[in-house]
Amino acid sequence: MSGGLLVAGTTSDAGKSVVTAGICRWLVRQGVKVAPFKGQNMSLNSFVTREGAEIGRAQAMQAQACRVEPTALMNPVLLKPGGERSSQVVLLGKPVGELSARGYHGGRQQALLGTVLECLEELRGTYDAVICEGAGSPAEINLRRTDIVNMGVARGAGLPVLVVGDIDRGGVFASFFGTVALLSPEDQALVAGFLVNKFRGDVTLLEPGLDMLRGLTGRHTYGVLPFRHGLGIDEEDGLRVSLRGTVRESAVAPPHGEDVLRVAVCAVPLMSNFTDVDALAAEPGVVVRFVDRPEELADADLVVVPGTRGTVRALQWLRERGLAKALARRAAEGRPVLGICGGFQLLGEHIEDDVESRAGQVPGLGLLPVRVRFHPEKTLARPAGEALGEPVEGYEIHHGVAEVLGGTPFLDGCRTGQVWGTHWHGSLESDGFRRAFLREVAAASGRRFVPAPDTSFAALREEQLDLLGDLIEHHADTDALRRLIESGAPAGLPFIPPGAPA
Template identity: 45%
Template sequence: MTALMIQGAGSNVGKSLIVAGLCRAARLRGLSVAPFKPQNMSNNAAVTADGGEIGRAQALQALACGLPPSVHMNPILLKPESDVGSQVIVQGKRLATVKARDYAALKPQLMAPVLQSFQHLAAQHDLVIVEGAGSPAEVNLRAGDLANMGFARAADVPVVLVGDIDRGGVIAQMIGTQAVLDPEDAAMIAGYLINKFRGDVTLFAEGDRLIARRTGWRGFGVLPYFPDAHRLPAEDALDIPARHGTGAFRIAVPVLSRIANFDDLDPLAQEPGVTLTMVRAGEPLPDCDLVILPGSKSTRGDLAFLRAQGWDIDLKAHHRRGGRILGICGGYQMLGQRITDPDGIEGPAGETEGLGYLDLATVMTGDKRLTRVTARHAATDQTIEGYEIHIGRSTGIDSGRPFALLDGQPEGASSPDGRVQGTYLHGMFSADGFRAAFLRELGATPSGLTYGAAVEACLDALAAHIEAHLDVAGLLALAR
């Protein structure tokens, strides 16, 4: 088997994007390549064809490889439900919900499925490019590690360490990482590269030489900042720019504390006629034409968070002025009269009063719906290609005015005047015909954007960017 692992000297150093770019570059060189991330923590998940779920970054990397997403590309997915606990997904299926402290006891039994998934991919492809999580410098988490050096040593995969110069202190990041690692872990690192450089790269030449001299590692290049990174789906909500575009049609999206599957918004952000504003905690909802309440991993918890920000009051004012509201998944559930969780699926058992814009109620159940779907938008008869990933069932009078028809059955709901709508369908705005019709119906001017082609072109540009600035041949030769 041939593999290479990209680890980071810190979180958010750009590992996911580099892996996606390397995957596309390797594919363009004629290699059969697959992405792999042993353990990911994200509420931004993708649904695979067989009804499993993986991190959204691995779905993008699969696209870069020309492959359909597979549960084997991200065998362990942690989905935070609170500040101290996460849902544990193993090879696409929910295993348990555990507190962070208890997860350590679960780790020993998870290395087997991790290695099984890795070997499954390695047997089918010329190359597997592996992405670490966080940083190996978090040596307090080394025992039972699945994400970084624990995996690298178990699978005997060489490591290239990525440092982020944009945040400063990159020399200390690299040298400091080597200093705190166990010598056997440090021996797995065969080289490094520097990411997100802005300006004249030659000004860092002495810093580059210093890192190589102090660590003994081989430098594979300094990668300038990739300006089109925002055009690719982000996995971390913190990576979403606060404002997209300058179009006349204004959309506002409150960033919930457990926001999930927010890549629903990416196609809208690319529309020239749209201004998309991500509203952070402590900020009011701005004047706009449409408020989108996004998905959430903890609907009742995020409904309390929404109210704590005063966004419920802002939403009332928006609705009173004639503004429109769209709820997606958890946001859809919030728009109803009440949300009941009798078995404590998402947290403490109980019931929470909804925002009351739709005449329906939601009951949380242990059954999770994970499936890719094709539906028809009720208002425009346009095809929607998307997916469902949720617990809970929502029923009520407004369900009789569905958002869409799924297998001939009503899906979602609308208020009598049509200004408030809700749906469980994720990924729907990637469908160009539907997106254009939806925007046109609301009075916006669609651009004719072909979203999928735009993402493919951006991946090609990322690969070219990496080829121009990194020693790609050297990186591929390093793989074993």
């Protein structure tokens, strides 16, 4: 096989990331050497590659689906929102500055198209197939002129386009038709067809609609994927986390011991890498929920203060909501608190920030003997070490540099009593360390909780990726999909003028 494909979507959250991962896993199981690609990603969930480059976590997950090591080529442009109107621009894994949305779309973005296409071309020269993920919708006509992730990439690289629609939201036929109709003739010529995602029920009831859609558009539907719980692995957007919901819960598996452990995650503004708690939620008998009120910490055995792209803003938010006082009470009572990255920084004595918020020196929560100073250069690293007698690996992404003045060393941070802080993302994915940490939490909380001795987070992730591959293999027209990847969009696809059915 030799070729490529762009997986676009009718909307954000249509399922592009997981469909891309599923196609990648299906192909690699067929013996195809495949790589993922996303020209531009907007996400607060990121990852550090072995060469020290920062990319979106979704592309790191897709690389795992391909059973290859992630690289900066797979996500050349990463935007990390710092508020409503500006983002940090990460180019080929390194930050190059902050830009407003107007400044970025006003000229900077189009200048990056050449870099994006060069990265894609390099991947295509190395792999049998490259499965590209789009962003948002290709029919965002106000942004088409500067597009470097949807039809701009498809046109530049001659890729066929598969449009994914989330039928669980309703209106999927209108979304499919409208997406194609809003595109130019040149863009429409690359849209080969559709893939229905998250279908519930009897697929035969859907088939008349699919036949009508083909009649209206002249395009094939490449599959109907059934709804499956628990497939939202490594979501891109840390700004839309459902508070007080079951965003991350492992309530299915009974505890290995007599008790469950309850973990409350403070849903701070601009929360980043909230995927850090996935490994906790994967542990039998551990229930994880996101919270934003002090009373929701009362029954928690562990409170996690996660990473954030706005440390000083998160600190203010914790104080305004009364969560800062609740955390201080927990610390005084010897009840466990874990701060990760930005969450670690705000647990310290003070923060000197002339980089991220430009707020100067700001008092922290004072729960750890740490002083933080923000540096213009970002730390991007893949550290490894030992904690609680167990090997640990992680990754670091931060501007703040911590000066640890006391306490007990803990990874690169420290602990005082039952307050723990580290810059290491992903440390809880190290199984032995996670179990040792949970035993400490259980002891401090007086719980008869025993971590399951055989839970492997890596194995669970592999199972999820195989399930995604199964969805493609069993519910997509894989023969047609393979032809599409190898040969491109069929010739002579009809142009649909906007409003044609009327």
